Amino acid sequence: MERILKNLFLxxxxxxxxxxxxxxxxxRFGASRFVAGESLDMACxxxxxxxxxxxxxxxxxLGEFIEDEQEAGKMAExxxxxxxxxxxxxxxxxxxxxxxxxxxxxxxxxxxxxxxRILDEARAHRVFVTxxxxxxxxxxxxLDVFKTLKSEYNELGTVIQAYLYRTERDIEELDAYHPxxxxxxxxxxxxxxxxxxxxxxxxxxxxxxMQNGNYTAVATHDDKIIDYTRDLVxxxxxxxxxxxxxxxxxxxxxxxxxxxxxxxxxxxYVPYGTDxxxxxxxxxxxxxxxxxxxxxxxxxx
Numbered sequence: 001m002e003r004i005l006k007n008l009f010l011x012x013x014x015x016x017x018x019x020x021x022x023x024x025x026x027x028r029f030g031a032s033r034f035v036a037g038e039s040l041d042m043a044c045x046x047x048x049x050x051x052x053x054x055x056x057x058x059x060x061x062l063g064e065f066i067e068d069e070q071e072a073g074k075m076a077e078x079x080x081x082x083x084x085x086x087x088x089x090x091x092x093x094x095x096x097x098x099x100x101x102x103x104x105x106x107x108x109x110x111x112x113x114x115x116x117r118i119l120d121e122a123r124a125h126r127v128f129v130t131x132x133x134x135x136x137x138x139x140x141x142x143l144d145v146f147k148t149l150k151s152e153y154n155e156l157g158t159v160i161q162a163y164l165y166r167t168e169r170d171i172e173e174l175d176a177y178h179p180x181x182x183x184x185x186x187x188x189x190x191x192x193x194x195x196x197x198x199x200x201x202x203x204x205x206x207x208x209x210m211q212n213g214n215y216t217a218v219a220t221h222d223d224k225i226i227d228y229t230r231d232l233v234x235x236x237x238x239x240x241x242x243x244x245x246x247x248x249x250x251x252x253x254x255x256x257x258x259x260x261x262x263x264x265x266x267x268x269y270v271p272y273g274t275d276x277x278x279x280x281x282x283x284x285x286x287x288x289x290x291x292x293x294x295x296x297x298x299x300x301x
Contacts, residue, residue, distance in 0.1 A: 004192060024238070026151065033250040034248065034249060034250040034251070034269050034271070035062070035249075035250075035272060035273075035279070036059075036249060036270045036271065036272040036281070037272050038271070038272065038273060038274050039272070040061075040078070040082060040085055042272060043059055043082075043270060043272035044085055044089060044091070046249070046270055046272075047059060047086075047092075047093050047270060048091060049093050050268050050270070051091060051092045051093075052265075053257060053260070054257070054260040055256055055257070055260055055266050055267070055268050056092045056093070056094075056265060056266065056267040056268070057091070057092065057093040057267060057268050057269075057270050058093065058094040058095065058096045058130060058243070058246070058267055058268075058269050058270070059082055059086070059093050059094070059095055059096065059270050059271075059272065060095075060096040060097065060098075060269065060270065060271040060272070060273060061075065061078045061079055061082060061097070061101075061271075061273045062271050062272065062273040062274075062275045063075050063098065063100075063101035063273065063275045064277050065100075066100055066101050066102075066103060066105065066106070066107060067105055067106060068108050069103060069107075069110050072102055072103030072106055072111070072114055073102065073103075074109055075097075075101045075102060075114075076102055076114035076115075076118055078273075079095060079097055080118055081120050082095055083095055083118070083121045083122050083125050083127045084121065084125065086125065086127050087124075087125030087126070087127060090232055093125055093270075094127060094128040094129065094130060094267070095118075095122065095128070095129045095130070096129070096130045096131075096132050096269065097118070097129065097130075097131065097132060097258050098131075098132045098134055099111055099115075099131060099132075099134070099138070099141070099142050099145055100112040100134060100138065102115055102118075104138065104141060104142070104145070105134070111145060111184075112148070112149075114144070115145065115149055116149075116152075119149065119152075119153045119155060119156065120137070122153070122155045123153060123155055126155075127155065128155050128156075128157065128180070129155055129157070130156075130157040130158065130159065130180070130182055131145070131146055131156070131157070131158040131159065132159050132225075133158065133159035133161050133184070133186075133276065134158070134188070134194070135188040135190070136164065136188070136190050136191075136194050136292050139164065139166070139170075141162075142158065143158065143170060143173075143174070143229050144177035146158045146174075146177075146179075147174075147177060148165070150160065150177045150179065151177075156180075157179060157180030157181060157182065158174075158179060158180075158181065158182070158184050159181070159182045159183075159184055160181050160182070160184070160209070161184055161185070161186035162183060162184065162185050162186060162197045162202050162203075162205045162206035162209060163185055163190065163196050163202045163205070164190070164194060164195050164196075165194060165195065165196070166194070167205065167209060168205070168208070168209055171209055171212050174214075175208070175212070175213065175214070178214060179215065180215045181212065181214055181215070181216050181217065182216075182217040182218065182219050182246060183206065183209065183210060183216055183218055183219060184219045184220075185202050185203075185206060185220065185222075187282045188204070188282075203224070203225065205221070206220070206225060207225070207228055210229070210232070212231070212257065215242060215243065216242075216243045217243070217244050217245070217267065218243060218244070218246065219245075219246035219247070219269075220245075220246075220247075221247055221248070221251055221252045221255070223255075225261070226245070226255075227281045229243075229245070240263065240265065241265075243265075244257050244264070244265035244266065244267055245264055245265065245266045245267070246266070246267045246268070246269060247266065247267075247268060247269070248268070248269045249268050249269060249270045249271065256268060261268045
């Protein structure tokens with residue numbers, strides 16, 4: 001049943017009509033639990049509150065299905081404003097973004113122009129930027145953009161997905177760039193010829209590639225992976241400034257605070273914006289128990 005629900009929500013996450021409707025009707029049906037708000041000001045308040053609790057942040061202006069150069073430019077402007085907001089308010093926050101929202105599906109020139117504008121601003125305000133990883137067809141294009149830009153900007157990292165067979169090889173190729181990596185399990189529905197179909201195999205690959213010699217964000221809510229990381233750090237004397245934990249806004253908040261109190265660096269992924277539908281569906285797919293929060297939203301006034 002859980003796998004059926006996961007596949008259903010992943011299917012729904014790509015529905016453009018539902019995405020359009022979600023923008024129109026706003027953050028309803030439980031989405032506000034996982035999304036900081038529709039505006040940058042609302043996100044700023046959330047970041048400040050998390051910082052006061054000892055948690056670092058990476059902020060993401062949500063956007064999907066960008067197929068127009070002008071719209072991609074507007075997305076880039078929002079990212080630039082977010083960087084300025086972080087710098088002006090001296091917040092402990094980075095920026096995350098999807099290359100499709102910057103025009104990856106439009107043209108190479110569009111995405112590179114937008115990214116250089118963003119990274120110039122990030123350099124000026126000392127804000128780190130991470131390229132989120134998307135579905136498999138966009139994996140190689142994302143890594144290609146990363147490699148090109150990393151030779152120009154130090155303020156750049158990317159995401160690696162443990163459920164892909166290719167990931168170990170990708171890390172080996174990225175090693176020459178001394179990358180800052182966020183390690184995730186993967187949240188898209190992929191065919192079995194490119195991704196591990198079983199969770200246990202994904203978990204084992206996650207553990208295997210965790211020690212890659214680069215600064216790594218261990219992005220997980222899984223207690224077994226968290227405990228494995230704790231034990232690994234203790235047994236091998238790994239410095240705590242060489243990695244961090246990352247978790248999503250609205251999920252396992254108590255665990256985030258617990259790890260921070262233990263002295264670990266914990267960064268919360270905080271999304272905001274009106275284009276929240278696809279992100280929300282993938283959160284439900286990852287953990288169908290989150291559906292309970294949606295049902296509560298349905299019966300509120």
